[in-house]
Each structure stands twice: as structure tokens, then as C-alpha cells.
Amino acid sequence: MSEVLSSSDPEVFALCRAEERRQAEKIRLIPSENYVSKAVLEASGSVFTNKYSEGYPGKRYYEGQEFVDPLEQLAIDRAKSLFGAAHANVQPYSGSPANLAVYLAFLKPGDKVMGLALPMGGHLTHGWGVSITGKYFTPVQYGVRKDTGRLDYDEIRDLAKKERPALLWAGGTAYSRLWDFETMGAIAREVGARFCADIAHIAGLIAGGVHPSPVAHADVVTTTTHKTLRGPRGGMILCKTEHAQAIDRAVFPGLQGGPHVHNTAALAVALKEAAQPSFKDYAKLVVSNARVLAEALMGKGFDVVSGGTDNHLILIDLTNKKVSGKIAARALDKAGIELNYNSVPYDTRKPFDPSGIRLGSPSVSSRGMGQAEMRQIATWMDRVVGDPTDETAAKVLGEVRELTGKFPAPGISI
Numbered sequence: 001m002s003e004v005l006s007s008s009d010p011e012v013f014a015l016c017r018a019e020e021r022r023q024a025e026k027i028r029l030i031p032s033e034n035y036v037s038k039a040v041l042e043a044s045g046s047v048f049t050n051k052y053s054e055g056y057p058g059k060r061y062y063e064g065q066e067f068v069d070p071l072e073q074l075a076i077d078r079a080k081s082l083f084g085a086a087h088a089n090v091q092p093y094s095g096s097p098a099n100l101a102v103y104l105a106f107l108k109p110g111d112k113v114m115g116l117a118l119p120m121g122g123h124l125t126h127g128w129g130v131s132i133t134g135k136y137f138t139p140v141q142y143g144v145r146k147d148t149g150r151l152d153y154d155e156i157r158d159l160a161k162k163e164r165p166a167l168l169w170a171g172g173t174a175y176s177r178l179w180d181f182e183t184m185g186a187i188a189r190e191v192g193a194r195f196c197a198d199i200a201h202i203a204g205l206i207a208g209g210v211h212p213s214p215v216a217h218a219d220v221v222t223t224t225t226h227k228t229l230r231g232p233r234g235g236m237i238l239c240k241t242e243h244a245q246a247i248d249r250a251v252f253p254g255l256q257g258g259p260h261v262h263n264t265a266a267l268a269v270a271l272k273e274a275a276q277p278s279f280k281d282y283a284k285l286v287v288s289n290a291r292v293l294a295e296a297l298m299g300k301g302f303d304v305v306s307g308g309t310d311n312h313l314i315l316i317d318l319t320n321k322k323v324s325g326k327i328a329a330r331a332l333d334k335a336g337i338e339l340n341y342n343s344v345p346y347d348t349r350k351p352f353d354p355s356g357i358r359l360g361s362p363s364v365s366s367r368g369m370g371q372a373e374m375r376q377i378a379t380w381m382d383r384v385v386g387d388p389t390d391e392t393a394a395k396v397l398g399e400v401r402e403l404t405g406k407f408p409a410p411g412i413s414i
């Protein structure tokens with residue numbers, strides 16, 4: 001952080017510094033978070049934040065676009081090339097607005113939308129009741145099997161045939177297994193639904209070649225850019241050429257005004273990084289670290305939902321450990337291990353005080369941690385969850401600090 005900020009606004013500067021320190025010192029396991037590179041940070045702090053650019057490259061409503069146009073085109077071209085997509089829109093402010101654009105492009109109010117239920121690992125914007133997508137549209141929700149913790153595509157097909165939704169979503173926030181996008185696409189075609197794959201969590205894994213891509217099977221693919229893809233906060237939509245106009249019109253002028261061009265700049269940088277061979281290594285490391293961590297935790301008696309993970313994410317039911325997700329998450333945070341409490345499928349506890357915790361490997365992998373560190377983290381988690389007291393947390397915290405000191409966090413120089 002700069003000298004300028006420290007003298008012009010010491011309060012904000014101090015909070016930024018403190019957050020940098022926190023991110024450097026903690027073991028960050030929230031699966032939707034990451035560390036962007038210094039280059040991404042720099043681009044997102046650029047003077048493009050000063051610019052208004054309503055419209056699209058070559059067709060704007062304000063003057064002065066001679067550098068914005070090639071910038072947005074660069075981000076679009078890099079997105080198309082990275083994911084093998086025919087069309088890309090890089091303007092959505094985040095993942096939720098990207099999803100709303102899909103509704104606006106294809107649905108009328110009241111139309112039926114089918115997605116994975118929130119408590120089963122789905123996202124709010126896939127038709128959950130408190131979301132605008134569940135209030136203005138008619139939601140049908142599928143789940144995971146109670147016995148396996150996994151999706152059952154025969155059940156999904158039966159439900160889709162019975163309900164005949166206009167839009168079918170694949171994707172989730174707490175599902176640790178591979179998605180069969182080909183089968184989801186076939187189900188959508190059988191019932192005459194549009195198929196949208198929301199890859200917010202796994203975009204980086206798809207770009208890195210360790211998760212199958214939905215691009216060939218889906219009408220539209222939406223994503224955030226700040227999770228495993230390791231870019232700035234933002235959203236992005238990929239689609240077939242036939243839907244390009246409907247999607248672009250839905251984003252602007254349907255939902256948004258001017259795009260956040262500083263984020264477009266940072267996204268272009270992140271997309272270039274994700275196209276490097278080293279990003280494939282990163283994606284592999286994310287998956288192998290999650291698997292090793294899940295296996296180590298299961299070895300200590302943790303009940304991992306679905307019995308493991310295929311991606312970056314681990315969902316744990318703590319019922320057998322006789323501690324709630326919230327108490328465990330708070331104690332672990334005091335020990336320097338940051339994750340979130342989370343509902344597990346068929347949870348008998350309330351969403352604000354659920355039975356589970358959710359964790360993942362994107363951030364620790366960005367620091368270059370590997371299998372030995374994953375086993376160490378499992379040991380610390382076992383100590384803290386087994387005895388969620390301040391004394392144990394303080395002891396573990398000292399050891400955590402020693403480890404994080406050896407693994408510099410990208411983008412942070414402390």
C-alpha cells in the first residue's frame with residue numbers, strides 16, 4: 001500500500017494494512033476466496049476506474065473510448081480463447097448480476113426455473129425463495145441424495161420431465177463432486193429448457209483442465225472471476241453465437257449502466273495468467289491438495305459429505321464431533337484457520353447455526369503449500385475442533401503463524 005494513502009487517509013490505510021497482514025498470517029480456507037497477483041491488483045487500481053463506457057467495443061454512448069475499446073476486446077478475446085467459447089460478455093458486476101442477465105435474456109416473470117437447492121449446495125440465484133430469482137420466477141429445486149451426498153441425474157431428469165422448467169441451472173457453492181454437464185444439457189434439451197452452467201466456483205479448475213467444461217453442452221455459462229479463476233471481483237458470461245445478442249442486451253441496457261472498466265483491465269490480466277502452463281499446475285495442485293486434506297480429515301474421524309472431493313472444496317458434517325459449525329468455525333478462526341460454517345444436505349439445524357463447515361484449497365495452493373502442509377492443517381483442525389477453547393486456539397495460532405511465515409502470499413509484501 002502506498003505512502004500517499006497513508007498520509008491522506010491514515011484510517012483507511014491502517015485498515016488496508018491490517019487486512020494485508022491478516023491475509024498473510026492466516027491459513028485461508030474459504031473455498032470462494034483466493035489471492036490475486038500483484039499485476040491483477042495494480043490493474044484494478046488503475047485510472048480506468050475514472051471512465052464511463054456504456055455500450056460495447058465500437059458502439060459506446062460516451063467519447064474517449066480509444067483505450068477502453070481495445071481493453072475490453074482483449075478481455076473478451078482472452079476469455080473466448082481460454083474457455084473455447086463463441087461469445088463472451090465481461091461486463092457483469094459480479095456472479096449474481098451475471099445470473100440475473102440470463103433470466104432477463106430467456107425468461108418472463110413467473111416462468112419456471114430449476115436449480116440445486118441452497119441447503120443442498122446450490123446458489124441463491126438459482127431460484128431460492130429469498131432471492132429475486134425465487135420471488136419473480138417459479139422455482140423448482142433439486143437436491144443431492146441423502147445416502148451418497150451426490151447428484152442423482154435420473155432424479156433430476158424425472159423432476160425436469162414432471163415440471164418442464166424454462167431454464168435449468170447446473171452449478172453450486174458447496175458441491176465437492178464433478179458436474180456431468182453433458183447429461184445436464186441432454187436433460188434440458190429433452191424438456192425444452194435452456195441450460196445454463198454456473199461455474200463460479202470451478203472456473204479456474206475448468207481453465208486449468210482439471211474439471212470437464214460445460215461450454216460445448218450449455219446454452220450459456222456464467223461465472224464469477226474472483227474464485228478459483230484468481231481474478232478481480234466480477235462476473236462473466238460465455239455463450240453460443242445464437243444467444244450473444246440476447247445476453248449482451250440483457251447485461252446492458254437490461255440490467256447495468258457503465259461497466260467497471262478497472263475490473264475489465266484486471267480481468268484481462270487474470271485471463272492471461274490463467275492461460276499460462278503454470279496455471280495448469282496450479283489447478284492440479286488445488287485438486288490434489290483438497291483431496292489430501294479431505295483424506296487426512298477423514299483419517300481423524302471427520303465426516304466429509306459424499307466421502308471426499310473431486311474439486312477444490314470440502315464440506316464436513318460435524319454432528320459426530322458434537323460441536324456446531326459456528327462454534328468450530330469461530331474457534332478455528334481464533335487459531336488462525338479461516339473457513340465458514342455451512343449447512344450440510346438434510347441439515348436438521350438452522351442455516352444461521354448449521355451442522356457443517358466448508359473449506360477448500362484455492363488460497364493455500366496459491367501460496368505454494370502442498371501435501372505436507374495439508375496434513376498439518378488437518379492435525380491442527382482436529383486439535384481445535386476436539387477442544388474448541390481459547391487455550392487450544394492460542395497454542396495452534398502460534399504454530400500456524402510459523403507456517404504462514406514460510407509461504408509468502410501473492411500480491412502481499414509484508
Ligand SMILES: *Cc1c(COP(=O)(O)O)cnc(C)c1O
Nearest residue numbers: 094095096123172173200201224
Ligand atoms: C459465488 C457464486 C455466485 C455469486 O457470485 P457473487 O459474485 O457473490 O454475486 C453465483 N453462483 C455461484 C454458484 C457461486 O458460487
